[in-house]
Amino acid sequence: SVEASIPEPQRAAWRKFTPKGFTTSEDFEKEAVRHIETTLARSLYNCDEVAAYGGTALAFRDRLILDWNKTQQTQTFTDQKRVYYLSLEFLMGRALDNAMLNVGQKDSATKGLDDLGFRMEDIISQEHDAALGNGGLGRLAACFLDSMASLNYPAWGYGLRYRYGIFKQEIIDGYQVEVPDYWLDFNPWEFARHDITVDVQFYGHVNRWQDDEGKQHTSWEGGETVLAVAFDVPVPGYETPTCNNLRLWGSKAASGEFDFQKFNSGEYEASVADQQRAETISAVLYPNDNLERGKELRLKQQYFWCAASLYDIVRRFKKTKRSWKEFPNQVAIQLNDTHPTLAIPELQRILVDLEGLEWDDAWNIVSKTFGYTNHTVLPEALEKWSVPLMQHLLPRHLQIIYDINLNFLQYVERNFPKDREMLGRVSIIEESNPKMVRMAYLALIGSHKVNGVAELHSDLIKTTIFKDFVKIYGPDKFTNVTNASKLGGHDFLKDLTLLSKLEAFVDDKEFRKEFREIKYANKVRLAKHIKEHNGVTVNPAALFDVQVKRIHEYKRQQLNIFGVIHRYLQIKSLSAEDRKKLAPRVSIFGGKAAPGYWMAKTVIHLINKVGDVVNNDPDVGDLLKVIFLEDYNVSKAEIITPASDISEHISTAGTEASGTSNMKFCLNGGLIIGTCDGANIEITREIGEENIFLFGNLAEDVEDLRHGHLYNHYELEPKLAKVFDEIHKGRFGDAGAFSALLNGIVEHGDYYLVSDDFASYAQTQELIDEAYKDTEAWTTKAILTVARMGFFSSDRCIDEYAESIWNIEPLVQKKDDEA
């Protein structure tokens, strides 16, 4: 029932001139040079690598956009059910290499660039990372977009177009310094849709009235209006013409212009204030990882993005002229954590206030449409918004939330009349001062499915934060979809289960040799990077031990660096003769600390200080090097991950919901040392416990251990005590700088159980030293690990979401463009 804008008689003319896209290196050159000369206004005389990147990117963008047009057209005409993935973060990294891989013309382009005098590698590295995310949650969203397109699901992503992504990290005198990440100076991958806009309201008041038939009406009159402008980013699938859309909203003043009256009366600054206030909404990504701070601007971002996205989704649905009852059969909306939870009251508002549906009919539609993914059980990361703030910013939504809560609590009361206390526990509104809206409860109540991201985590949410809700709704509302990752290589991209075929080669001499050579070459490449950026020479034959992820106490980089100090002290205590027996090691760290997270910043400082001492100690030489890699991001991960022998995933058991880099390292032929936490447990099940180094206390024992620290006399593990002594003595610089870090463990209960796990950690590191000396056995472990990782492909993961939560089917394109 959707009309095409070009009438049938004219379509033939149109089709005759639809561009086809290049397939040879010559055609690629023609396109690239045309873009460099015209789109970029550069010539033969001033075409540097930046311009060559621009021309290459634009040539591929043209290719993508043709696929994009066709895909969108097919999706519109077929009108199958679609899924909308709402995420405040999409950590996409670089687009060009991915586009080339997916379109499949990288060879033509490499040859074409070579003809023009450029090296593909240099051109790829010109691109600025699209770093619109913090860590795992944002990277997962990017992998999911890729898989949804690769598997031909009709799917859109919705997010915010931040002008500043996650900050760039510089290390100055061992301290983290944050630098803004302005990434939009040249971004060929987005299409500004100045014609696709939504007016989004804030503040104001609510009106209620009765019509002539006595029906109650409610409407919200906003006090401020901000314009949302769509920016579309094509998301190509691998070896398929499907190209989905990621729509990012940018904010603009609704008037579009500044206030001329003020301008004319000389108030130049005031005249642009509205504009600036509006643009601030989408200006910057909040840089916190697993911490919520309740800032008004953050809530404004969330509503701005939810309102614009919902308006867009509803507008698209309404074009099909279907009845509202069909909405959940046509639309699935996945909430990536609680950040988009306002979409729930917003859809209810649209249906009741604007479309005139009865409350119950509307709620029935709403609660069948949404699915909610939880990514954490850490209390400090669970979103809560103060009621007064919400009352001020979103008065109508707060009413709706209260009404949702009332209906829910009445239901609970009817079903659990004897458990009066349950009402207070499960209420969306926390009776604190000020009162708070518990977003996770709202997300859960408004969704038909709630999932955790690894088995242990999905079990934990049912026994901790959502325990009462399992009683209320029954266990079927809760499910697990274990996270996954994208394989950044070539051969096994389409079907990771093909990886299992590698197992047959585990005894093949040639294969084993080649496998080791690839790993070695990757280590040489990282060693070069380290030399260039840190000025330290590392031996590529040493064991590369890597921990790269956001810096957080629960992830326990402090455990790692204490272990490194312990190793250093041991080396120092040995005779020159005994030192020769040791396995050389390079301990590599990387990751950003949230700017306001002092403890995390202290850990970075300690790592750098230890590095200064160890790396310059002539007694130590190659036996130990400690490296902190500045500004860890997606494109750096592409150099670091393939170069690791061992990577560390050592969170306190029960705190890391899943982890996804653990999978990535295994897929790249590295082994892991880890706790029984998150997806480590399932990785172990898949690859076999003989191929992973597990240590430490179990999640089920954590609570008792913590309790013990607080109420019994407790002593530091002796090896750790030695490490602390050396820090106190000032061996790594001013001890005062580290006192809060050490005191947290010695005096304030060691919440993350560093001391409890230290002995087991250190011992497991010794096992690793021994294992690494046996190259053959190590190679076998590494090959078997890769071969058994098929389960962790994001394609498997997306198929699970599609079947168990979204109820959507793939949509395969027709060959011709007849709709």
Ligand code: F58
């Ligand atoms: C991560 N969460 C989990 N949150 O920590 C990790 O275990 C999991 O593998 C991953 O999600 C994917 O499921 C995470 O990255 C954030 O960064 C939020 C950003 C916004 C504020 C709250 C934390």
